[in-house]
Each structure stands twice: as C-alpha cells, then as structure tokens.
Amino acid sequence: MIYKKARLILSTLLILITLSSVAQKNRPDIHVWAATPPMGWNSWDCFGPTVTEAEVKANADYMAKNLKSYGWNYVVVDIRWYVGNDKAHGYNETDPDYVLDEYGRFMPAVNRFPSAAGGKGFKPLADYLHQRGLKFGIHIMRGVPVIAVKQNLPIKGTSLRAGDIYSEKDQCKWLHDMYTVVPGKPGAQEYYNSLFELYASWGLDFVKVDDLSSPIYFAEEIEMIRKAIDRTGRKIVLSTSPGETPIAHAAHVQKYANMWRTVGDFWDNWKQLKEHFKVFERWNKWRAAGAYPDGDMLPLGRIGIRAERGNPRMTGFTKDEQYTLMTLWSIFKSPLMFGGNLPDNDPFTLSLLTNKNVLQVLNQSVNNQPLFTREDEVAWIADEPGTGAKYLALFNTGEQTAAIRIKLAELGLSKEVMITDLWSGKAMGKFSGEFAPELNKHGAGLYKIVRILK
Template sequence: MKNLKLITFILLYSAFSCTTNQLPEPFAKGEFKNWAETPPMGWNSWDCYGPTVEEHEVIANADYMAENLKDYGWEYVVVDIRWFVENDKAGGYNQTDPIYVIDEYGRYQPAVNRFPSAADGKGFKELAEYVHGKGLKFGIHIMRGIPKVAVENKLPILGTDGITADQIYTTELQCTWLRDNYTIVADKPGAQEYYNSIMNMYAGWGVDFIKIDDLSRPYHQGEIELIRNAIDNCGRPIVLSTSPGATPITAADHVKNHANMWRMVDDVWDTWHHFTNLIKVCEQWYPHIAPGTWPDCDMIPLGRISIRGERGEDRMTRLTPDEQYSLMTLFTIFKSPLMFGGDLPSNDDFTLSLLTNEDVLKMHRESTDVKQIFHDESKVGITSKNPNTGEIYLALFNISEEEYQNVGVDLIQLDITTSCAIKDMWLNLELGEFSESFSQKLKPHSCGLYCIKGNR
C-alpha cells in the first residue's frame, strides 16, 4: 500500500458508524442556532501546546475547569490541531515524515501514543466520557477536506457504493500552511457521504464542539454547506466553529446560517498590535452579533502559553495587566466566544480573576445591542444593554502609546437623560452619581468597564 510508512491503519472504528441500523433523526433547518444561545466558553489546547497536546494535559485542564471555572459558565474542553499525528513537533508542524493514524475509510484517529484511551479503535470516546463526567463538554479540531493519504491509497468512503477518496478531491485551493488534506469537490458523488462519515464518527465519540480550519480565507462555501448538512444529520448537537480569519464580511449572511461562530482574524497572540488590529476588525461585525451565531475574536492568549506552542518560548503572557484587562473587556462586551488559550493549571490568581468576574460574565451572557460609539486614533468606546435589568454597559479604551487621556461620553449618547449610578465592574467599585457626561483618566493601553443604572 502506497506510503505505508506514513500511515497507521486502525481496522476497528466507531461503533456508532458501523453497528447501528437506525439512522439518526435530522435536526430542523436552523436548529443549530439553539445550541449556542450564549457565546461558547471553554479551553483550547493550541496556544499552550500547539499540535502536540497529550491526553494527560487535556485531563489536567478539564479537572481545573471543573473545579474552578464550571460554575462561571466555562464548559468546553477542546483538543486542537493534528491529534492524529504520532510524531508532530512544537514550533510548527512535522510535514517531513508525519505518521498519520487513519482508519480504513480515510478518517483520522487519535494517535494512541499521545491519547492512550484511544486504543482498540475507541477514538476519543473515553476521553469525551471523562470530560462529560466532569459536567463539561468535549471538542476537537480538524482541517477541512480529505486526507492526502486517503486519496493516495484510494480508500473507500463509508456510506457509498464503491466511491473512493481519489474520486472526490482536487489539489486546487489546498491549504498553504498545512498540507495534510486535499480540497473536497462539493458536488462530487461521495463528497457529502465523506463528511457524513466523519461527523457520524465524532457523534459516536461524544464530540460536542468542532473547530474546522482553513474554511474562511478563502471562504469555502461548498464545503461549509457539506459540513452543516453532515452535523444536522449526525444525531448529536455539535457546535460548529469555522477558522481562521478573516471571514469575508460579504459572507456574513451565509456563515451565520451555517456556523455557530466564525473567526474574524488570524491567530491573536500576546502583543498589543494584535489587540489594536482586532479592535479595527470588530467594527464591521457588530451588526451580526446574534444568539447562536457569534463573530469570534480567537482564543484568549493569557496565562501560561507556548509550553510547546507555535509562537515563541514557554512563558506567561507578554501582555501587561492593563493590556489583559483591555483584551478581556473587548472580548466580553463584544460577546465573542471565550476560548482560553493558556494552560489552566498554571494560572495565577490574577489570571483566574479575569475569568471569574461575575458582573463581567453576566454582561457577556445577557447583553444585547452591542455597538461601537466612537473610535479615533487613541480612544475607543463600546456599549451594550442588559434587557433583563435595564443596565447599560460601557467600555472605554485608551489605545494610545504614551499619553494618559480622559476618555468618556456624553450620557445622551447612551440614551440617558437623567442622573445615573456608575460602577467599575472590574474593580467592583461604586463610582457615584453622574449626569450629562462621564469620563475617566486612563493610562496608555488601559481600559475601564462600567455598569450604568439610572432612569432614561
């Protein structure tokens, strides 16, 4: 068999895919929006472990989340890229001699040397059961398309009458930065069946969340539609995240009718430039924030990152405390999904405090009508409302490099016509009564996040 040294075949595969005679009931069109009515919150292995994460590390992060974060709404534990490669490496990818683990139907399987519970063809079933036993949800990352080794070896596609992988692929638009897979030609016989076969397998494993990479730039509408169909027919509600950015704004209507969340930018790392770029990119996406469908600011590069990561050495985030407040304020008032990228067991008290502020997370969960009210070279203001309490939220940012600045608003901009009480949400500090205007003196790279109560 061609490329035998690069591929480990697992002949035992998911019982869900091959032993049940009853097809799952399809979900109604658009029902997937009910699966993430508030922005998903969880942990993703990429920022700290790159493509090398191992089962014991996933378990350690799940244990920490269950003990310290679950009560605050954090619930997803996501294994990021290349979990099916036995010999991947930190600081990039092994694209020289990767040893892939794949079954007889061209579907990647977890590498057992990294995920011991996947032995005997069990896939991620036992790891997902462990996460579920903690009261959490389990997720994985995949690349779009079909494995090159499946094409080269003409592996059959489950659910078809003799169609093989080499009959549904094209080399056009192959991912430029990771060349494991080929593009699937969406209208080829067998294309839908291939995506059905992997989603059915993931459903059998107990997957609750799937991040699919290389979908957004360029925007692969055909494959996105195949994926949506496959999830809707797999019998399990699996939240869909498309990655990476920049998702084109021209695809906004399509993506929000096919995915629960979509990346607006490439990877966000722990530098101020990444944050200020994100502020700019967010501007076009405010009108598209809606229950079940969320523009995604990317993972949160805080805490301890790059233990075996893609970018830089093992470190605590390079962002200053002020910059960390700014990043978390933007992510939460914008209602981005919150996927923490640092190694959770390595958190210090300050990092944990950023993830457990009840007022901030209530805003993130309940607010509506998010909009930017000003943005110039040095100042940004964003607001939203809580329809349940009548409270108004206001985020003020000093994005300048050197100058302390007074950053504020005329309260009429927030539809406030009488005096109001204002609270600093991060400091849990009542600031007093204000009328007509409100401003604060902010350091460079710092912000304030405020809850406003009053008659309007």
C-alpha cells in the same frame, strides 16, 4: 378536463408546500445550540500540534474545579491529534506518523492519547469530560486526507473510494495533510457524513474546521459539513477557521456556523490587540443569537509551552492590556477560548475569567455597538435587557494615562445616574452631565449605568 388538470396542479402544489413545511419544522435550529458565546479552553496556544491526553485532562480538571460554575465548559483538542510524531514550532511534514482507520478517517495517535487504543477513538476522553459536566471539542482540517487518497481507501457506506472525491486544486498552503473534497461528486457528502457519524459516536460537542474560510471561503464545503453535522442529530457547535472570514460571505457563515474567525491567529502583542477595535466594529452587525464573530483565542496565562510561536512564557500583555482584551471581547460578545495552560494560572489570570459582572455583559447584554472612536479613545455601549440599565466600555488606546470623557447625553441619559465599576464591583457614585474615568495606557474600564428614579 381543464378543471381536473387545475385540481391536479393545485393538489401537487399543496403537497409540495406541506413537505417543505415539514422539512422546515424538522430542520434543527443550530443557533439554539450556542445560546450564549461559547466559553472554553483550546490546546493550540500552549501546545501547538503536540498536546497529550494527560495535558488535556489536567486542563479539564482545572476547568471543572475553578471555571465551570462561571460558564466555562468546552475543552478543545486542537490541530493534528492524529500525528504521533509532530513537533513544536511548526509541523512535521517530513515523515508524519499518521493514524487513520480503514475508511480514511483520522484517529487519535495512541502514543499521545492512550485511552484511544483498540479503536476507541476519542470516546473515552469525551466520557471523561462529560462526567465532569464539560463538553468535548476537536480541530479538523477540511477535506480528505492525502494519505487516504494515495491508499485509495473506501468511503464508508458506499462503493466509492477516496480517489473518487478529491481534487488537488486549492490545497491548503500551510499544511499539506488534506486534499479538497469536490462538492457534488458522488461520495463527497457521504465522506463528510462518515466523519461526523464517527465524531458523534465519540460524543463530540464542538468542531473547529480549519482552512475553510480564508483566504478562500469554501461555501459548498461548509454546507456539506453543516449537513453532515445535522444528520447525526447531535448538537455539535461549528466553528470555522481561519480568518479574517471574507465579510462578503457574512450572511452565509452566519446561517451555517455558530462562530467564525474575524482575524488570523492572534498572539500576545498590543499591535494585534489594537487592530481588533476596527475588526469588531466591522463585524458587529453580523452577530446574532447563536452565531458569533470570533476574535480568536485568548493568549492569556502561561502560553508557548510547545507552541507554534514563542518560548514558554506568561502572556506578553500587561495587566491593563489583559483588561482591555477581556472587556472588548465581552462587550462585543465574542466567544472566549482560553489559550493558556490552566493549571499554571496565577490569581490575576483566574480573576479575569471569573468576574461574574463582566461575564454577565458577555452572556446577557443586548444592542451592543460602538459609540465612538477618537484618536486614542474608544467607547462601546450595550443594554441590560429588561432593566433600562446600560453598559459602557471605555478604552484608552494611547501611550499615556488619560481621562476618557463621555457626555451622558450621548447615552440618552439626561438625569442623574449611579455608576458601578464592573471589574472591581465598587460603586463609583452618582453622576450627571459627564463621566470621565482615568484609564492607564492600553487600559479599559467596564461600567454599569443605572438611572436614579426620583
């Protein structure tokens, strides 16, 4: 009898182990979906909550023509695409004209996105992008719409309603479109499932979910969203927002998201840019393949057209500061989401986005890490895989032009090396012992260092 019970227990354990193994095997590897840092355009810096379909298409057309071959492929419609009468420099919370379907899911405002008419949603726009070899993304707020709760709309595929899954606790402080979805409530997961079923039917490739990670980190809601995405079988990149994501949750966000914010909204001023040096150093160890700490959007080119902050303008960054921004984001391997209106790019802005040497550092470098931070000097290093070559990023954060001196021994280089300036593509010559390029204030240099074999 004892022998039979032991055999039964052993058999049950083997079944459970097998089932667990099958589940692990079938679980999608979400991090393969973003093998390199995502690169694209987002409508927020230009148009705030008011972007139109024509503007999205204009930016997509520019990307397809000028940037796609360099790896830029995501086109993301940011916040409140479901409000027909939103406004620049803030949000219309007085009398918002919400558009939603019978299951309490927001739909594109047809006056702004005409191709969404007839219940088509964003599928026609996604098709337009896919036909050009691009990928489609949207911004959403976590939770269930307040208006869906007030109308107590049904949750698709269930006998439950929006009023069964919500809580007013922890409602977003800066935008009041949504209530919290309570994890574990019957219908909560089903609501998120219904959202991503809809988005997958549109052809969604990227979702930025806001009010999810700061000041409160909603771990269970992140897991519900991840589960809903995976259930669709579609490779939808998950970006969590806003920042700074609490670093105490770094392991969790790295597991469930493809990118997560390390700062709040980033705009075109030196103070905010300079703060990124410490932020990126803090987050550097949490980067992994397919999981990227996100320094936020690139406020470059023509921004502020109908935005939350500032009047229409070319970026307030100097050219040197723009080099610093692109160099730092690349050596840190942050996602690159351009904020300017692409059709208004000048030649300099385009050159920042199409430098193959710099983008190679972003996409292929390994072992990226800070080397030193001195009073007005910062250095980062990385390796080119398989060659023994090293990448070196130097930054002058001070207010005067200065030579940034580095002993090559600090890089483990004791013999003569050849150094190339990656921004210009020009060989700088042979060096041994020390390398000391002169950099303008707030400027940066990015270099490739190759050992000379004798």
